[in-house]
Amino acid sequence: MRLKTTGVMATIQEALTIALDHHQAGRPAEAEILCRRILDADPEQATAWHLLGIIHAQAGLFAEAAALLGEALARAPGADLLRHRAMARQEAGDLEGAVADYREAARLAPALTDAALNAGILLERLGRHAEAREAYRTALTSDGASDGGDARAATHLGRLLLAGGDAAEAAIVLEGAVRADSTALESWYHLADARARSGDVRGAEAARRRALALSPAFFGILARAPDSGDDPDEAARRLGWARALEPQRPEPLCNLAATRLRQGRLAEADALYTAHLERAPADSAGWSARAVCRMDAGGTESAEADGRRALALDPAAEGALATLSVLRSRRGDPFAAGLLHRRMRRLANGSAPAGDDDLDALIRATAEAMPFLAEASHPERRNAAARSFNPHLRVRHHDTETRDRITTFWSGAPLNAGARLALRSMVAQGHPVHLYSYGDPALLGRVPDGVRVEDAGTVVPHHVYDLCVRSAEIRYFSDIFRYAALHAFGGWWLDTDVVLLKPLSFGTGHLFCSQWHGLDAGHALVGDAIRAPRGSVHMRRLFEESMRILMSGSDRRFGAVGPLLLSRYVLTGPGRDLLDRVLPPTVFNAVDWTEHSWLAEPGGRALALLSDERVAGVHLWNGMWGPGGPPAEDADAESVLGRLAALHDADASLSALAMRFHSDKGPRLGSERLGHHYTRVYDALFAPRRFEALRILEIGLCRGRVEGWKQDDVPSLRMWERYFPNAALVGADIEDFSAFDGGRVTTRRVDQGDAAGLRRLAEEDGPFDIVIDDGSHASRHQQMTLAALFGRLRPGGVYVIEDLNWQPPDVERPEDRLTLDVLRGFMENGRIDSPHIAAAECRALESAMGRVELYDSLSELVGAERMAGLAVIHRRDGTS
Known part of the structure; x- marks a missing residue:
């Protein structure tokens, strides 16, 4: 049989050769076309299926690659093909299938050491440690073990035996590994551990020193700070070895102290930091670390003294300033913490950033006007602290009131689950809802019934949006848009991630909301919920100032024309007479952006924060969750997200609950x-x-x-x-x-x-x-x-x-x-x-x-x- 390739008739074997040449020359598209022609002519050509599978795998299409390699295997079973399909299955996430293929490849060709070895590695990932040990033994005894595979298999097997508590056998296996490859640093590392656990102290010391002689980096491996995935006791043992190898080095001592601190073993951590500071009394970072330790132990005064000592040693040390800032914040003094943070920024930048003196003034003004923000780090008592702030601003439960319109904005991808939930809640509370966007409304996806989609270009020209997206971000534009929209239409602005729990019946006039954290950046007020009368002079001024900042390019950071501008306008600027129109964070931001993950937790912390009678809505903090937004449709039913999603679900209504409980x-x-x-x-x-x-x-x-x-x-x-x-x-x-x-x-x-x-x-x-x-x-x-x-x-x-x-x-x-x-x-x-x-x-x-x-x-x-x-x-x- 012949087929046409580039104008020439060729046999299938010739065509396969040409396809392989294309592939090796880096022309996968041409190779794929030719393979498909070959298979159209003869579907039984296993080599063509095999090459197609490899091409798809190299393109990252691993599931498709596994299917194509399966077609090749059905026609010509072989160990190499099985290994290739195992690799594709592994990358596609099918670990069970990959293990089966590696095992069959090892059975068909015992000389392929890596097949059994890879099967063991995957079995270990699956938590099947007994089977993994057997796979490593198979690799260790295979015919091809002399190619160096024995050292790798022995290292893996020894490590698993050690983890299972069989230190004696682990030591024997790992001694074989270092005989096969005396340069294998990992093998010496685990051998030292196996000997130590078997009681061979001198042998363990010799193995560690051999590893250190092989690579100076070995000390860094032992002395490294543990990460979140490390077992703390294992990390402590490793750090103890590092201290024994080079007692004069400070890293093991400090990292061991940090390990004990993370475990909550504060007395041990304090003693270790103290031992380090006796050797290195000029180490600012050491004093800062002990300050945190003593703070956690409740020693506020000694922690403060350590923090000050750190700063005295190095006034330009960012870490020392950050530590003192944290100490002040934990002591319930966010205003002092914010000023320390300002100082830290000045020192880090070499000079005071533009507007930094104004920021200090803003923090001081906030401390005077909103002292309850000092409780930001104490969720259990902060709502009570804010209860007396502007008590006249409360939702009034009068069902006969006409609901204000709500304006909101969305851009880019289709509405996520959190945005749909928020919009449904606004409609359910009886408000007319106008959702503004640029482009085709159909791109928004599933817009809840009752929401009117409008062209954002009728409020702010599209080129302003383009400039913001190019030079800042979409939230920057949204801050500008809300001022223009409120000036034009009045009523409420709500972000599309604010879920309403009750109608917004606060009476007439301006309203602004605040948040618990963000004071160090001057973000005391936040624009997720604003009310203004139509034609508001304040909204006009805010719009004009935000456009001036945008066009001048003077500040394109997040919040520059939003929370920072709002806070300055109301607390230190021309809008100071609006202070009695500011809502406490309780109303919309009872769960703070620093606590957004609590919303997905079952029961507990976030639910308690919403128990205050002043809570009118829940800010989901869409941007904190990543591209998909908050998991509103997949949340635990006992979490706040799950309960919010159920508010508008007929199956979770009060009538449904009555039937469920037979009332x-x-x-x-x-x-x-x-x-x-x-x-x-x-x-x-x-x-x-x-x-x-x-x-x-x-x-x-x-x-x-x-x-x-x-x-x-x-x-x-x-x-x-x-x-x-x-x-x-x-x-x-x-x-x-x-x-x-x-x-x-x-x-x-x-x-x-x-x-x-x-x-x-x-x-x-x-x-x-x-x-x-x-x-x-x-x-x-x-x-x-x-x-x-x-x-x-x-x-x-x-x-x-x-x-x-x-x-x-x-x-x-x-x-x-x-x-x-x-x-x-x-x-x-x-x-x-x-x-x-x-x-x-x-x-x-x-x-x-x-x-x-x-x-x-x-x-x-x-x-x-x-x-x-x-x-x-x-x-x-x-x-x-």
Whole structure:
């Protein structure tokens, strides 16, 4: 058979020769074309499949290469082909397949030492150490071991035996390795370790000195500082050898001290640093290191003294300044830390960078205006420290307010999962959302419903965007764009990685937000959330100044026209009258950018930071996660990211939780019975406060007592515990449910007909943010409970009474006035008229109760045409 190559007819063998020539001459494309022609003519040509596989492997297409080499193997099995496919499989990540191929190659051709050796290396990576040892033994005894493979195999085998605790056999094997290759530094290293562990101290010393004679770099290997992957005890043993070899050298002592410090063995670390400083009292770095050690041990004063000693020895030592800065920061003084950092920059640059004196002034102004930032390094107490900062700036829960528009921006790749989550949250809170971008909106990918995509070129010309991307970065442009957009449209600017937890109802006027860290760069305020009226003169000035900085090229660092410019404008510039419009970090940045990874951790730290009532949104810090952004779609369900993703997932809604835990508050009970579906009301009512540290009381813990059902669960408490991750839950019932106490749940045994018991519950377990009466449903019990508990409801709290349209026939009396009628009377004339509430208590209720809302129980409505089964009573909050 003949085929055409470059205008000439050739046999398949000739064509194969030409293809090989192309490949060897560095023309893989021509070789691939010819191989494919050969295979079109004769698919059984194993050599052509083999060459195609090699070409793909060299191009980095390892999975395709493995498949092509498999075609060659199917037609002409051989050890070389198996080795080549093993290499391709290994690079493609198929380690199991690679091991199988290496093993078969070693079986077919025992002289191929590297096949068994490579199988052992991969088996070791897979954690199959017993099989790896056998593979190394095979390589060690193979026919081709005389080519030097025996030394490599012996070294690997000896190392594994040593790791498995068989030091004696390891020493024998490694002695064979150094006989085969007396220049193998690694073999001498492991032999020294094997002899030492076998008790041959002198032999170990001889092996180490032989290694040192072979290469002066051996001392560096032993004395190197351990990295994060090192076993600290192994590192300490290695450093001990280095100290024995050359006692006068400081590296082993200092690195051993650092190892003990990393292990938390602070006393040992301190002693080692002290021994070093006795030999080298002028070592600034040593004093700095001991300062950190003593700081971690709680010796603040001695740590400070060491830091100052380090700086006195070398005033230009960046490490000494950094150490003192860290010490001040850890002591809760970020302002002093920031000034030290400024000094460090001056010394590192040889002079004060432009604007550095202004930066010192900015840090001092921030310290005066926002002293709570001193708690930045103490997450457990910083929200409380910021609580009194601009307390008038809080979200107001008035559902009738018109929501401001939100403007945001995206560029480049399609929206990532974090951005889609953030945009969905903005729409869910009722805000009109305008997403600006350059180019085809389809390039954004999946834009959530309700988001309007706009052309960014109508706000800022495209050439400004191009200049920023060329000379700075996209965040630099975004800082400029937000000022222009807010001046043009007003409302809110939000970054596309801010997930809203509640509607942004702060009233009118400008609003700026702050962050916990970044003060050393002057980044006290940050632009992830800004509100401004349309035509704002402040937004105009910020836009003009940011454009001036851009066009002059004076500062193109990250934040130069964003956090730094904002901070200067408000704290030391013409916007100083806006200081009372600055939100604490709690509102949008409770989880700081330095803590972004906490968002993906299950439970714990980040969740607790979101429990403050002032938290309105969660900044995901998109840029800190890498190109893909935060893993919002793959996060652990117990992490903050997982819980945020579930906020807008129907399968994780309150109604879904009710059905999961078999609560009649949901839409259905099982597949047959219709539920009250109060959860549709509760979700809208409570969702904005879902992460807050609320105190919730529910009266009545299990349905069906009248019907004689078994009281062996607390469905609604389980539902609330999952829905409110930071809430404390108190359950009250006439039955004993104390078996369910634990964690955030406490139960109390209370009879709703016992007024004294209700008052005792109010005093001992209140105050409450939410009270839900799902108890006996008897009218007098509902009214007695309202009188006893409403006074212990916090301002702005919510009191709910369920099942107003059903009263138990064995408890209700003809003379009782229905609670629904009592509430309707209040809605009509502002008066409480109940035979079960004393006159003074009625007047107290009238002054404390705000609006009352009535909702239907769907099961009652369908079954008996009874309406208004649920009452929601809001306590006045002082602003309504």
